[in-house]
Amino acid sequence: MISSFLIQTLNGLASASLLFLVALGLTLIFGVTRIVNFAHGSLTMLGAYLGVTLYASLGGGVLGFWGGALLAALCVALVGVLIELVVLRRIYAAPELLQLIATFGIVLIVKDAVLYLWGPEDLLGPRAPGLRGAVLLLGKPFPTYDLLLIVLGPVFLVLVWLLLTRTEFGTKVRAATEDRDMAAALGVNQALLFTSVFALGSFLAGLGGALALPREPANLSMDLSIIADVFVVTVVGGLGSIPGAYVAAVIICVVKAWCIGLGDVAFFGTTFSFSKLTLVAEFLVMAVVLIVRPWGLFGSEPASTQASTAPALAVAPPARSLLIAVMAVAAVLVLFPLMGDRYSLVLMTDVVIFALFAASLGLLMGAGGMASFGHAAYFGAGAYAAAIAAKAGLPFVAALACGLVFAGLLALLFGWFAVRLSGVSLAMLTLAFAQIAWAVAFQWDDITGGSNGIVGVWPPAALEAKAAYYLVALLVAGAGIAFAWRIVHAPFGYLLRAARDSRVRAEAVGIHTRRVQWVAFAMSGALAGLAGTLFVFSKGSLSPDTLGIPRSVDALVMVLLGGVETLTGPVVGAVLFTLLQDWISRATTYWHAVLGVSVVALTILFPQGVVGTIRQRFAHRQVRG
């Protein structure tokens, strides 16, 4: 028992070193550029694939492994430089959410590039030459390579610490991290510094990927799973803190390893599978830390705690002309089955479902000022709950209600933590939660069907015709959107917007801002869940993809495409996005790359968001003219 406990602890420490290496890169880059690089996990994935290829082309052996890893990391550093020069340099002044979205565009591009270059199969990596064996610890074998990894983490911690404290480069990095303007005033060449830090951070990401090969094959889902883990580590350790990242990586990896090590344990006669609880354990660790220290173990609340994610723009009270326009659109939508064929009916069903999904996020981001980067968690939770309820024999309407309520409850749970943060920290936390939800759906075979998902979830016979289901979806989604819109203009909406505009003032006039935001988070999650229930019944089946990170980002792109100022924005954005996606994905298999390039281009061309930038231009013209 003790020996296996020790082995698992060491195992956890080895994982922690690799994770720390990657997180370290993210933290360094964030410290200087203030950009959270969503594509950091993609760089790690690139490092892994390059590691496999370079090992082979260098002829294997010691040179192939270590030389290959180093070369892979250097190549990734070059890619990082390219990304910095082409994309990030143009958006340093943009709102932080837009920066995150832009780097997600890079995630999509890298993923399709890797798919194109290496194909969809997992690539088994080389084992480290000379370190393939195991040593006996308390009578149990432990891989020698993992022992090396355990040392590697602290070594890099010290190396980076020396770099930061003992070199001129490090002094500049620290100066820029403390106070960017001051560093610029002191004559630090910002452009060069940013690029070199980005190169260093990317190098570490690539190295982490290549060195992980002996433990894990290179695969196409690494990018998101790693970035989610890195986000967890960053949130738990405290955004920007290097020791925090190490401590958090150790805590999380060791706890996970223990869960795996415990395996099946019998409690009072029932067997309890701890190895399946790793994700729950990860969530619990994160929860406990955030309850005690909302900004992470080594983090502190940022100076401006204003929820400044959404531009504080006016919400005009409802006008009569708008009402007429809405009626007209509604009439066209209701009559649509008369003109559309089967294909377009299915597509339009998607459109109305995603309009509701986008509206639910728009409510949270616009009136609430909280950007959820994991909104698909609630969409998916609703879908799963409805599917399971339907499979258990509940009628359609009851299944819808189940989805709505379950998603709302999940949002209530996650939201409790989320409303304590703001800005990028909030974005990272919501994404980490969503990734945990995804992994639970992926692993919990008995309930969710695991990677196969759930099939055969159809609406009742009366709604089997595509036209009939379309009308039901339109009705339910329309009601949901109307409800979201009503909230914004109701007393609750006023209090919510007040909390967003000025937390201090809102509290000073008696508003419990956290609670208001919490309730808003839950309602937004419930509406997203409602969209999810409509989705599962329209497709007839669902898989963990339903709540994957890409879907969360789809929703964000929809909202930003249309603008967060009004609820009409996200709805219009959803319509555009869904139709475009349908159009492009029929033309090419690399739809993700196309989307990625468009997202990057959009953020570069419209650094203040489409609507915001157009407004700004318009204002300029008015001033000039």
Next chain:
Amino acid sequence: MTFAVDGLEKAFKGFKAVDGVSFSVAAGELVALIGPNGAGKTTTFNMANGQLVADRGRVLLDGRDVTGLPPRELWRLGVGRTFQITQTFTSMTVAENIRVALLSRDRAFGVLATTAGRYDDEISGLLSEVGMVAAGAQQCGALSYGDLKRVELAMALANAPRLLLMDEPTAGMAPRERAQLMELVTRTAQERNTAVLFTEHDMTVVFGHARRILVMSRGKIVAEGAPEEIRTNRLVREVYLGQTAPAVR
């Protein structure tokens, strides 16, 4: 309402911004808290309305210990506050700002209820009190500094406060406007029997309206008394003349 603080202390990273401050303000009394920049006035205010938790000391309302209560609860007990750096809801109109305060007062949290036209009379009443009646439809983000101060005051008055804490209420206003606003505050204090504590750098305002003056320097109250006493107090002159800031404008 009698408002009192007793032995308040607050340190920021070892630096004592407020160091053992005690005083009280009686119902209907107008008291000014003055002192050079960085004396600790705003920090004292922040502890008084619960925004900052004091390291030591107590805050008392009518003898009841309310130390550590958050601002929202103190507001329900009748504490209204205006900020040195104005805090308003910039995406909303002036009238909507007031409406938020009134909705909160009535605990109106509905998600389906309508707000159109709600409180219109009360809002215009409050706005005319602070001389902003014509500005109801204006966006708060576009207002001048002085007007924002007025909006803040109207929001504070929305809950019929029994203690009004005003941090530099007339900053950014022309001399005539300053006098008008302080007259309004004086009237309110008398009519509603409200205790008023304000900070101010304009000595005309301070000596023209305060019934009693507290002088703060480096975190401590160094003098206290009626305007006439303070005017002739040697220590007070030293506190101000010893500073670079042009305190007496």
